[in-house]
Amino acid sequence: MSPTPAEPLLELEAVSRVYGEEVLVFALRDVSLQILPGDFMSIVGPSGSGKSTMLGLLGCLDLPTDGTVRIGGEDVSSLDDATRSRLRGDSIGFVFQQFHLIPHLSALGNVETALLYRHIRPAERRARAYAALDELGLGARAHHRPVQMSGGEQQRVALARAIVTEPLMILADEPTGALDSENSAHVLEIFDGLESPERAVVMVTHDPAVADTARRKVSMRDGRIVADERPQVAVS
Amino acid sequence: MSAFRDLLGVAWTGLTARKVRTLLIMLGPIVGVAAMVGAVGLTESAKGDLKAKLAVLGTNLIIAQAGGTFGSQNPTFPDDAVHRAEAVSTVTSAAATAELASVVALPSQGGSDYYQAFPVPVRAADLTLPSVLEVPVINGRWLTESDIKLHTRSIVLGAGLAKQYAFLPGETRTIKLNDTDYGVVGVLGSVALDPDLDNAVFITQWAAEHDFATDGKPNKLYVRSVTGRTQETADAIPTAINLGGPDQVSTKVPSDVLQASAQADKTLQQTALFAGLLALSVGGLGIANVMSISVIQRSSEIGIRRAVGHSRSKIASQFLLESLFVGILGGLAGAALGVGIVYLVSSVAHWVVVVAYSRIPIWMTLALIVSVGAGLYPSIKAARLEPLETLRLG
Numbered sequence: 198m199s200p201t202p203a204e205p206l207l208e209l210e211a212v213s214r215v216y217g218e219e220v221l222v223f224a225l226r227d228v229s230l231q232i233l234p235g236d237f238m239s240i241v242g243p244s245g246s247g248k249s250t251m252l253g254l255l256g257c258l259d260l261p262t263d264g265t266v267r268i269g270g271e272d273v274s275s276l277d278d279a280t281r282s283r284l285r286g287d288s289i290g291f292v293f294q295q296f297h298l299i300p301h302l303s304a305l306g307n308v309e310t311a312l313l314y315r316h317i318r319p320a321e322r323r324a325r326a327y328a329a330l331d332e333l334g335l336g337a338r339a340h341h342r343p344v345q346m347s348g349g350e351q352q353r354v355a356l357a358r359a360i361v362t363e364p365l366m367i368l369a370d371e372p373t374g375a376l377d378s379e380n381s382a383h384v385l386e387i388f389d390g391l392e393s394p395e396r397a398v399v400m401v402t403h404d405p406a407v408a409d410t411a412r413r414k415v416s417m418r419d420g421r422i423v424a425d426e427r428p429q430v431a432v433s
Numbered sequence: 434m435s436a437f438r439d440l441l442g443v444a445w446t447g448l449t450a451r452k453v454r455t456l457l458i459m460l461g462p463i464v465g466v467a468a469m470v471g472a473v474g475l476t477e478s479a480k481g482d483l484k485a486k487l488a489v490l491g492t493n494l495i496i497a498q499a500g501g502t503f504g505s506q507n508p509t510f511p512d513d514a515v516h517r518a519e520a521v522s523t524v525t526s527a528a529a530t531a532e533l534a535s536v537v538a539l540p541s542q543g544g545s546d547y548y549q550a551f552p553v554p555v556r557a558a559d560l561t562l563p564s565v566l567e568v569p570v571i572n573g574r575w576l577t578e579s580d581i582k583l584h585t586r587s588i589v590l591g592a593g594l595a596k597q598y599a600f601l602p603g604e605t606r607t608i609k610l611n612d613t614d615y616g617v618v619g620v621l622g623s624v625a626l627d628p629d630l631d632n633a634v635f636i637t638q639w640a641a642e643h644d645f646a647t648d649g650k651p652n653k654l655y656v657r658s659v660t661g662r663t664q665e666t667a668d669a670i671p672t673a674i675n676l677g678g679p680d681q682v683s684t685k686v687p688s689d690v691l692q693a694s695a696q697a698d699k700t701l702q703q704t705a706l707f708a709g710l711l712a713l714s715v716g717g718l719g720i721a722n723v724m725s726i727s728v729i730q731r732s733s734e735i736g737i738r739r740a741v742g743h744s745r746s747k748i749a750s751q752f753l754l755e756s757l758f759v760g761i762l763g764g765l766a767g768a769a770l771g772v773g774i775v776y777l778v779s780s781v782a783h784w785v786v787v788v789a790y791s792r793i794p795i796w797m798t799l800a801l802i803v804s805v806g807a808g809l810y811p812s813i814k815a816a817r818l819e820p821l822e823t824l825r826l827g
Contacts, residue, residue, distance in 0.1 A: 253821045258740060279744040286742015297737045297824060301450030311741040313439045358741065 204270060205231040206288070206365050206397050207255060212264030214250050214420075224250035226420040227264070232366065236397040237388075239408040242417035248401045249370070251417065255399060256368045257285040269365075286311065290359030294371035296351040298343040304330055304354045305339040311358045329357040333387060349380030356387055367391060369400040373407055385410055440747065444754035451727075455759070458723045461716015461807075462763025462800035463770060468712045469796045470771025472705025473789045475778055481785035486625055491567060492688040493525075494626050495667045497654040497674065500681045507534060508681065509650035510674055515559065517674040523659045523666040528559040528566075529651030530635070536645050538634055539609040540598050553594065554633040555610060557641035557649070565655045566624055572602045573619030580618075581639040588615035592623040593631035608634065613644050626687040627655075663688075709796075717803040720759060724752065724811035728818070735815050736823030749816035756808020763804065764797035 214225040225247045232238065232255070242248050253259035254266055257273050266273045268288055273281055290311075291297075298307045308326035317325070330339050333353040343351050352372065359367050372388065373381035385407065391398055402408050416424040448455045497518070499508040509531070511517070518527040538553040539545055559565075563575050571592065580587045588608055590600060600606060600620060607614040615636060624630040641647045654674065658666035663686050671682035728735070735748055743751075772788050779786040 249821075256740065258820045258824075279746060282739070282742050282744035282747075285740070291740045293824060297733060297740075299734050299737060302446070306446070310738065313443065313741075314436045314743065314747060316435045318435070319438075319442075362742075 205233050205267075206236075206269065207232040208265075208267040209254065209261075210265045210267070212254060212261040212266060214247075214254065214259070215262040223420050225254070225261070228420070228422055229264075230415065230422060230425070232397045232399060234365070234397060235392070235394045236399070236413055237392050237411050238397065238399045238413040238415060239411035240399065240401045240415045240417060241403060241405070241408045243403070245419075246417040247420040248403075248417055250420075252368060252370055252399075252401050255366075256289055256291060257281055286315070286362060288365050290362060290364040290367045292352070292355050292359050292367065292369040292372045294374040296343070296348070296355045296375070298351055298354055298358075300343055303340045303342055304335060304346065304350075304357075307343070307354055308358045308361050311362050315362075326357070326361055329361040330354065332360075333357050347380070348376050349383060352376060352380070352384055353387070356384070360391065365395065366397045366399065369398070371402055371404075372400060373404065374402075381407075440750055440754060443751050444758060447731075447751065447755050448758055454723065454727065458720050458759050459763035459766065461713065461719045462760055462804055463716075463767040465709055465713025465716050465803070466764050466767025466793075466796050466800050467770040467774065468709030468767075469706055470768050470788070470793060471774040472709055473702055473792065474771060474775030474787065476699070476702035476705065477787035477789060478775060478779045478784040479782075481787040482783075485785050487688055490626050490688065491657070491660070492686070493658045493660050493663045493666075494566070494688065495656040495658060495663060495670060495684050495686055496627060497656060497667075497670050497682055497684045499652040499675075500683050507532075507652070509648070509652045510654065510682070512648075512650055514651055514654055514674045518654055518656050518670055521666060521669050521673050523662045523669070525657045525659060526561065526565045527654055527656040528562040528564075529655075530556040530558045530562065530653045531638070531641065531647065531649065531651045532556055532653070533641055533645055533647060536610050540594075540634075554629070556630075556633050556635050557638045557647065557651075558589075558635040559638070562635070562655065563621060565657055566626070566630075567657075568622045568624050570619045571622045572600070573617070575619055575621065576635060576637050580637050584639070584643070586613060586615045586640055586644070587618040587637070589619045589621055589635040590617060591621055591631040591633045591635075593628075594634065595620040597632075610634075610636070611645065615640075710799075713800060713803050716763075717807040720756065720804055720807035721810055724756065724808055725814060728752065728811045728815045731815075732818055732823040735818050736820040739818075739820035740824065745816040748818075749812040752812035752815045753805060753808050756804045756812070757801065759808070760801035760804025761797075764800035767800065768793045768797060 209228055209230045212225055212228045213223065216222040216224055240248055240251060254261055257268060260274050268284055271284065273284065276284065299310065302310065305323065305326050308329055309322050312322045312325060327336065327339055330336055333356055335350060335353055335357065338346060338350060346354070369388070373384055376384060388398060388400070389410065400407065400411060408414055414426045415422055499510050510529070515527045515529050518524055533555040536555040537548060538555050539548050540553065558576065560576055560578065563570055575589055576587055590598070600617065606617045608617060621630065621635065638649050642649045656670060667684040667686055670684050675682045738748060775788050776786055
């Protein structure tokens with residue numbers, strides 16, 4: 198499953214996404230992008246620029262109208278739902294602006310959700326979920342429900358859920374959008390710590406400060422990528 | 434296997450997390466199964482009482498009534514009607530009674546006008562009557578050979594009459610028949626197969642002939658047949674006992690009436706069963722309705738599960754399993770409730786409790802099918818939800 202360093206983890210090739218049947222809305226137009234291991238990328242752009250559509254396609258939650266999305270070299274459009282879902286679960290960890298935790302489950306239960314249907318024994322699943330929570334400083338809150346936790350804590354539970362499967366790519370949608378500055382800084386610190394040569398972290402944001410923490414910045418407008426800034430290119 | 438275990442856990446958690454909603458969904462199978470178990474149990478219990486009665490009374494008693502020709506008054510059988518009946522090979526025993534229409538019984542001092550207006554039936558009875566009826570004498574004794582030999586004027590009361598007269602066991606009491614005093618010697622037990630006898634008084638044939646100058650000819654015969662050949666015996670008796678022609682004798686098998694009444698209960702049972710099925714169907718609609726709403730309410734959860742890698746089929750299976758649990762739990766609770774109702778009502782009504790345990794699995798399976806069927810649409814709906822729409826990205 199692990200690609201060689203030279204291979205992109207995820208690749209969009211001439212991807213378009215069009216909504217509607219009678220009135221066509223072009224959310225993405227002919228976008229190509231490669232996400233490589235070690236990338237720490239932010240995707241920025243105004244409302245309606247196509248960020249969310251891009252995130253849906255990167256996260257394998259949606260399929261392109263035209264073009265190809267490849268994860269680990271595999272064309273996701275050619276996969277059936279079960280295979281695509283497994284690929285998504287194995288390869289991608291999601292962090293959402295609104296945390297999106299299941300309210301009736303404890304923090305531990307929420308993290309365990311990502312490990313279900315993977316032929317993992319319940320005890321091991323529980324141990325891994327607890328370890329992920331503990332890594333983010335939430336060991337003592339493992340049995341609390343989302344409603345009993347602060348926004349920052351909920352976002353860390355969501356982060357624990359995203360990393361517990363040890364995915365090759367973490368996709369974050371406005372990860373600090375619902376947090377105060379203190380919690381935002383904490384969450385960004387965690388994101389910084391998630392960086393590794395094998396893994397890519399992609400954040401969709403409209404907050405320039407958050408975008409600046411990334412080492413690669415993709416700017417979007419009107420469904421197109423208008424800039425793909427790579428600091429290492431700038432340095433060279 | 435472990436994936437299925439995970440699925441069971443997810444579905445169970447989904448149900449237990451929202452107990453009130455789950456209980457509301459379960460009401461359909463609970464009411465449906467309880468109605469069916471209760472309906473069949475109650476009608477069977479009511480019938481069980483009847484069946485127990487029939488088992489005691491037997492279904493082989495035949496009552497033959499003298500019919501007479503058109504216009505004849507007080508028709509009677511020949512003197513030897515009992516012997517003629519006993520000549521039928523399938524008859525095991527027979528006893529006769531003769532109604533003494535001209536005799537007025539005065540059970541107590543005064544009240545003669547009342548008893549003139551509402552006469553107590555006086556019957557001259559064979560000594561074997563209780564044994565043919567298979568009814569015990571509940572107080573004192575029945576008429577005996579000694580009463581005939583010694584010319585005693587003994588009288589036996591029917592059970593209903595004894596109760597009406599507040600006759601106490603061992604009490605010395607006389608009853609005037611026309612102007613002759615008769616001493617009460619016993620009370621015949623209740624005759625369920627011919628309740629008319631409960632309100633009559635019985636004297637010997639000798640007393641009837643001697644005191645009231647009757648011809649001793651009986652007008653009613655009680656015949657026991659070989660078990661299983663009751664109807665053909667009843668058909669043969671008119672020819673056997675009446676030389677004037679079979680038309681002058683009518684026979685009936687009184688247990689048939691009770692069995693017919695049990696049959697009538699079956700119609701009631703079927704109606705109640707239909708009502709139960711209707712309740713189950715309406716319950717199924719309720720499940721489909723509440724679960725559809727639940728899918729909308731839980732769309733965010735569905736989106737999250739899809740995002741972390743749960744496939745559409747896993748989502749559908751999760752909701753379908755929830756329906757299955759609803760069917761199993763609702764069916765079990767409904768069966769328990771139905772059985773409880775049967776026990777409660779039967780104990781209040783003093784019925785023999787009969788619960789159709791063998792049919793409960795069938796009804797529970799039905800509840801299960803309805804629940805899973807009702808959960809099918811919401812499950813498909815849940816599986817078709819697009820995660821992008823439910824997660825509201827960006």
